[in-house]
Amino acid sequence: MTPLFEARGIALADRLRATDLEVPAGQLTAVIGPNGGGKTSLLRALGAIEKTAGSATIDGETIATTPPARRPRLVGFMPASREITWPIWARDIIALGLPAPDAQRVEELIALLELESLADRPVDRLSTGERTRVLLARTLAPRPRLLLLDEPLSNLDPYWVLRMIEILRSNVAAGAAALVALHDIDLAPAFDRALLVADGAIRADLPPEDMLASEVLADAFRIVRSEEGWRVSPRADRRSSP
Amino acid sequence: MIRTTLLLVLMMLALALAHLLTPLAPITELRRSAPDTAWLLLFEIRLPRTLLVLGYGFVLGMTGAALQALFGNPLASPDVTGSSSGAALGTVFAAYWLGATQPIVLAIAGAGGSLGALGLMVLLAGRRAETTTMLLAGIAIALAAGAGTSLLLALAPSPFAFYDSFDWLMGSFVDRSLPQAAIALIPAALCCAILALRSRPLDLIALGEDVLASLGYDPRRLALQVIVLSSIAIGACVSVCGAIGFVGLLAPYAARRLSRGHPGQALVPAGLIGSILLLVADIAVRFGPEGRTIPVGILTTVAGTPLFVWIVVTMRRRVTS
Numbered sequence: 163m164t165p166l167f168e169a170r171g172i173a174l175a176d177r178l179r180a181t182d183l184e185v186p187a188g189q190l191t192a193v194i195g196p197n198g199g200g201k202t203s204l205l206r207a208l209g210a211i212e213k214t215a216g217s218a219t220i221d222g223e224t225i226a227t228t229p230p231a232r233r234p235r236l237v238g239f240m241p242a243s244r245e246i247t248w249p250i251w252a253r254d255i256i257a258l259g260l261p262a263p264d265a266q267r268v269e270e271l272i273a274l275l276e277l278e279s280l281a282d283r284p285v286d287r288l289s290t291g292e293r294t295r296v297l298l299a300r301t302l303a304p305r306p307r308l309l310l311l312d313e314p315l316s317n318l319d320p321y322w323v324l325r326m327i328e329i330l331r332s333n334v335a336a337g338a339a340a341l342v343a344l345h346d347i348d349l350a351p352a353f354d355r356a357l358l359v360a361d362g363a364i365r366a367d368l369p370p371e372d373m374l375a376s377e378v379l380a381d382a383f384r385i386v387r388s389e390e391g392w393r394v395s396p397r398a399d400r401r402s403s404p
Numbered sequence: 405m406i407r408t409t410l411l412l413v414l415m416m417l418a419l420a421l422a423h424l425l426t427p428l429a430p431i432t433e434l435r436r437s438a439p440d441t442a443w444l445l446l447f448e449i450r451l452p453r454t455l456l457v458l459g460y461g462f463v464l465g466m467t468g469a470a471l472q473a474l475f476g477n478p479l480a481s482p483d484v485t486g487s488s489s490g491a492a493l494g495t496v497f498a499a500y501w502l503g504a505t506q507p508i509v510l511a512i513a514g515a516g517g518s519l520g521a522l523g524l525m526v527l528l529a530g531r532r533a534e535t536t537t538m539l540l541a542g543i544a545i546a547l548a549a550g551a552g553t554s555l556l557l558a559l560a561p562s563p564f565a566f567y568d569s570f571d572w573l574m575g576s577f578v579d580r581s582l583p584q585a586a587i588a589l590i591p592a593a594l595c596c597a598i599l600a601l602r603s604r605p606l607d608l609i610a611l612g613e614d615v616l617a618s619l620g621y622d623p624r625r626l627a628l629q630v631i632v633l634s635s636i637a638i639g640a641c642v643s644v645c646g647a648i649g650f651v652g653l654l655a656p657y658a659a660r661r662l663s664r665g666h667p668g669q670a671l672v673p674a675g676l677i678g679s680i681l682l683l684v685a686d687i688a689v690r691f692g693p694e695g696r697t698i699p700v701g702i703l704t705t706v707a708g709t710p711l712f713v714w715i716v717v718t719m720r721r722r723v724t725s
């Protein structure tokens with residue numbers, strides 16, 4: 163079976179070494195890695211947000227050359243920033259995600275993300291967590307085949323962290339795939355696959371449980387797993403502390 | 405939205421007619437004594453003025469809305485970014501130092517000056533700068549361009565340069581000809597038409613440049629297009645009518661209230677509101693003291709300053725709340 167998403171030799175000068183990646187439909191992938199390791203760069207490169215070397219295709223369609231009328235159906239990207247300058251209503255932000263007006267789809271998403279009471283308020287007046295839900299609704303609106311989400315679970319309360327994972331799960335079950343950058347590595351077991359990104363390259367590609375137990379993860383994050391949870395690795399370079 | 409836009413078009417046309425016919429007395433008198441002269445007065449003297457006010461107001465509103473959308477900043481406008489001052493500098497340089505007299509050359513010089521100022525602002529502050537950074541860079545450029553304009557006039561070969569250009573510098577529509585109006589308005593209309601076609605990406609840029617790029621648009625190209633098109637439109641109008649403040653700031657602000665905050669959908673309404681504001685201002689200056697002309701730019705600045713302060717204060721409240 164051919165994969166839904168296929169990247170060959172994707173690279174960004176100074177930030178991402180040449181990377182190959184294949185993702186089948188139905189897969190929920192966690193992208194983890196230390197700060198500044200290249201999680202965001204990887205997502206940006208895969209989604210053709212920056213000009214990259216190499217090629218990335220979805221079902222054989224090259225992302226970078228797909229015009230604006232079609233592109234939202236291929237890729238949905240949600241950046242880590244939740245800032246919106248203008249006082250646009252939450253409902254209208256969701257509608258901006260659609261290539262053509264579709265009031266019914268907007269209502270569906272408002273119901274899905276329980277935004278009824280926020281829909282007619284300007285998005286700059288919402289809390290960061292509320293805005294995160296609105297922006298995720300915007301990203302899901304055109305039913306993209308590949309979701310690239312940068313820290314979508316940050317700023318959310320526990321209920322919404324669990325709900326979001328369920329929502330993503332049902333999206334990929336409908337034939338999409340998602341790459342989700344995660345801050346909290348303990349959430350990784352809810353995913354099907356984990357990519358460890360550090361120093362501008364994918365260092366490991368494992369099932370999440372194996373990843374959390376791996377040496378390469380402990381090395382990259384400079385932490386070790388113990389009975390009581392994660393601890394700073396005794397081998398870690400502590401030059402910065404006195 | 406379409407209904408509101410149509411309403412604005414009707415208001416603009418009604419005001420344009422009122423502008424063309426104000427003051428009415430000379431026309432009715434001439435119609436009785438010399439009907440040919442009445443037509444001459446309407447078409448040769450009043451029509452270019454009405455067209456220029458309508459067109460320049462539209463340019464200020466629309467380019468203001470486009471620049472504000474691009475920079476993600478409700479204070480970016482032709483005057484605050486230094487773009488109008490740059491256009492004035494370019495025009496004065498061409499007129500008094502290169503001795504250019506053809507309107508087309510002056511318009512090109514104006515566009516060049518405007519482009520230089522906007523380019524410098526992007527260089528100094530960056531494309532998505534903080535409001536204050538952009539404001540300070542814009543003020544610095546506007547002050548420098550203003551001082552440069554004064555210096556060029558003070559040192560100009562013609563000793564009457566300052567006196568000649570006072571009305572123009574303050575922004576004025578008095579005694580402009582139809583060919584002059586054409587030089588300003590034809591390039592301005594073309595640029596505005598192309599800008600209006602960019603309203604979808606200018607809405608989407610509200611979601612961030614990364615999201616815009618992920619939806620298949622090139623943010624750098626969009627920025628270049630908006631800056632170049634705005635510069636040409638502003639430069640051409642400034643070269644004929646001088647720099648006019650505040651319309652480009654206030655019209656987009658009002659238009660976004662009609663577009664429910666959408667910065668791109670606000671482009672056309674902002675143009676219409678700009679026309680309406682400038683038509684009202686230029687009708688109002690006709691009622692000044694007998695025999696004296698008040699440059700319309702002074703009126704827009706006097707009326708616009710309190711509104712500007714109000715926007716700044718409400719912005720600060722929103723940031724701190």
